Amino acid sequence: MKTLLHPDAGLVDAATGERLTGRELATRVADLAALLDEEPRGLVFATATAELDSVLRILAAWEANRPVALLDPQITPAALRDLVDRFRPAVLLNPPTLVDGFQPASAGLGTAWRRTGPAGRAPHPDLALLLTTSGSTGNPKLVRLSRAGVHGNAAAIAAALGLDGDEVAPTTLPLHYTYGLSVLTSHLHAGATVLLERGGLTSRDFWAAVDRYGVTSLAAVPYQYEMLRRLRFAPARHPRLRTLTQAGGRLHPDLVADFHGRMAEVGGRLFVMYGQTEATARMTVLPADRLPAKLGSVGLPVPGGTVSIRTDDGAETTAPDRIGEIVYRGVNVMMGYAESDADLARPDELGGVLATGDLGRLDEEGFLFVTGRIKRIAKVFGVRVNLDDVERSLGHHGPIAAVAGADRLVVVVEGTDPDRLAGIRAEVAAALGTHSSGVQVRGVDALPLTPTGKPDYRLLEAEC
Amino acid sequence: MELQRLRTVFRTALELPEEAEVDGLEYRGIEKWDSLAHMSLVATIEDEFGVMLDTDEVIDLSSFDRARQILEKHGVVLAD
Numbered sequence: 228m229k230t231l232l233h234p235d236a237g238l239v240d241a242a243t244g245e246r247l248t249g250r251e252l253a254t255r256v257a258d259l260a261a262l263l264d265e266e267p268r269g270l271v272f273a274t275a276t277a278e279l280d281s282v283l284r285i286l287a288a289w290e291a292n293r294p295v296a297l298l299d300p301q302i303t304p305a306a307l308r309d310l311v312d313r314f315r316p317a318v319l320l321n322p323p324t325l326v327d328g329f330q331p332a333s334a335g336l337g338t339a340w341r342r343t344g345p346a347g348r349a350p351h352p353d354l355a356l357l358l359t360t361s362g363s364t365g366n367p368k369l370v371r372l373s374r375a376g377v378h379g380n381a382a383a384i385a386a387a388l389g390l391d392g393d394e395v396a397p398t399t400l401p402l403h404y405t406y407g408l409s410v411l412t413s414h415l416h417a418g419a420t421v422l423l424e425r426g427g428l429t430s431r432d433f434w435a436a437v438d439r440y441g442v443t444s445l446a447a448v449p450y451q452y453e454m455l456r457r458l459r460f461a462p463a464r465h466p467r468l469r470t471l472t473q474a475g476g477r478l479h480p481d482l483v484a485d486f487h488g489r490m491a492e493v494g495g496r497l498f499v500m501y502g503q504t505e506a507t508a509r510m511t512v513l514p515a516d517r518l519p520a521k522l523g524s525v526g527l528p529v530p531g532g533t534v535s536i537r538t539d540d541g542a543e544t545t546a547p548d549r550i551g552e553i554v555y556r557g558v559n560v561m562m563g564y565a566e567s568d569a570d571l572a573r574p575d576e577l578g579g580v581l582a583t584g585d586l587g588r589l590d591e592e593g594f595l596f597v598t599g600r601i602k603r604i605a606k607v608f609g610v611r612v613n614l615d616d617v618e619r620s621l622g623h624h625g626p627i628a629a630v631a632g633a634d635r636l637v638v639v640v641e642g643t644d645p646d647r648l649a650g651i652r653a654e655v656a657a658a659l660g661t662h663s664s665g666v667q668v669r670g671v672d673a674l675p676l677t678p679t680g681k682p683d684y685r686l687l688e689a690e691c
Numbered sequence: 692m693e694l695q696r697l698r699t700v701f702r703t704a705l706e707l708p709e710e711a712e713v714d715g716l717e718y719r720g721i722e723k724w725d726s727l728a729h730m731s732l733v734a735t736i737e738d739e740f741g742v743m744l745d746t747d748e749v750i751d752l753s754s755f756d757r758a759r760q761i762l763e764k765h766g767v768v769l770a771d
Contacts, residue, residue, distance in 0.1 A: 427726050428726065429718075429726045429729050429730070429749070429750060430750065431750045431751070434746075434750065450727065450730075453730065454726070454730050457730050457733055457734065457749060458746045458749050458750070459745060459746050459749075460746070461746070608727060653706070656706075661727075662706070662725075662727040662728050662731060663706060664727065664730075664731045665727070
């Protein structure tokens with residue numbers, strides 16, 4: 228398929244009320260793609276904001292067969308500089324700061340810059356999208372995603388959720404984040420409408436727009452479900468809003484049951500899903516009608532995908548109740564990582580097979596349950612945090628273990644002095660640049676150890 | 692009841708220093724008061740004053756002054 232855009236797809240900007248649908252949308256994208264064609268060949272960097280112009284430029288890059296790396300609009304000048312140096316993009320769309328070595332590009336592209344010198348290596352022709360793997364810290368790797376993967380996953384998500392042209396989904400998540408982007412791509416692919424909204428769940432404008440534009444679904448990550456609970460979310464007040472989707476880490480089963488109940492009461496649905504940036508977005512979806520019987524499961528592979536479990540002996544199985552690494556196969560698996568422009572020229576290196584680094588098991592009907600992680604990674608408000616890095620940075624506090632809670636980082640230290648625990652909590656939150664409600668610090672008399680003398684992470688995680 | 696208690700709640704929830712001036716604060720007016728901190732603020736207010744805010748009030752709580760007014764609606768009158 229050449230284009231992601233279904234002929235009926237639509238975009239509405241909530242702030243301005245501007246609406247682009249069907250042929251009009253396709254024409255605007257094609258016009259921008261023609262302008263991009265005249266810019267130097269190579270990689271495009273674009274900051275992804277939920278504004279019409281920003282989204283049109285991203286769609287235009289795809290239309291022009293340009294690989295586009297989506298960046299956080301809040302990216303710091305230093306981080307942007309680092310990415311520009313390593314990946315040598317030809318074009319910058321709407322960068323938050325000026326970067327040396329670029330001059331203004333075609334005025335029709337908005338705030339756009341073209342490289343004055345030679346761009347990096349020519350990217351591989353299959354490459355369509357690059358997303359960063361980590362939050363604000365370190366030098367992020369980019370995940371290389373193919374055109375077939377982006378289109379295939381958009382189609383698979385649309386099929387698994389039963390999306391059609393009547394659906395209206397708002398941008399509740401950043402578009403440079405895989406789950407947020409997949410809401411955009413899956414809806415445009417299905418001929419549905421995406422409402423570009425920037426206020427978020429805690430703004431009055433958001434809820435006014437939900438009702439004004441007849442929003443039918445909301446996509447949210449675990450901390451946003453905490454917000455929705457705090458907001459006493461009542462779907463009866465929004466008669467068109469009948470679908471919730473959840474991804475971005477484990478949502479506590481109590482909250483899953485709670486929100487399933489709220490939706491079921493009004494004939495609506497909650498879909499729990501599992502994904503990774505390395506799989507473009509989604510790998511599994513739990514059919515809403517099976518949720519009560521499969522509480523805690525992340526569901527079945529999306530159409531075209533398969534899941535198996537690699538046990539400790541290295542063998543792969545789909546037999547029930549064997550715990551091991553979750554292995555996913557599908558067209559949406561990444562081509563590989565990239566650390567520099569040279570990597571962008573590389574072909575697919577994974578052959579459609581992704582070892583997820585997550586631990587899980589299948590049940591007798593093939594429903595997947597995620598039970599933990601092999602990689603020492605936690606998610607805090609949806610952002611990945613390397614647990615070993617956290618432990619290293621806190622080494623001066625004595626014996627310490629960092630483990631993953633539900634969308635929280637849990638730090639376990641020896642000693643129970645409340646002031647000291649509060650100090651460590653503030654230190655961790657400041658180092659991660661996050662609110663301290665994403666960090667829990669627990670004091671114990673002695674860290675539980677494994678027979679080899681390492682912190683017993685499985686025991687500690689089980690207690691979270 | 693003392694207005695100081697609400698000031699302390701704001702400083703705790705928004706992770707501001709003890710001497711920080713909070714009376715003029717507005718939602719998203721400072722970096723610390725983002726949507727995450729907002730939820731923490733609502734939770735802290737509910738716990739501190741024993742009230743339960745509804746959806747509109749949570750969204751409406753867009754400044755220190757609005758917080759004071761919303762608490763007043765719940766019968767919690769705060770004064771210096």
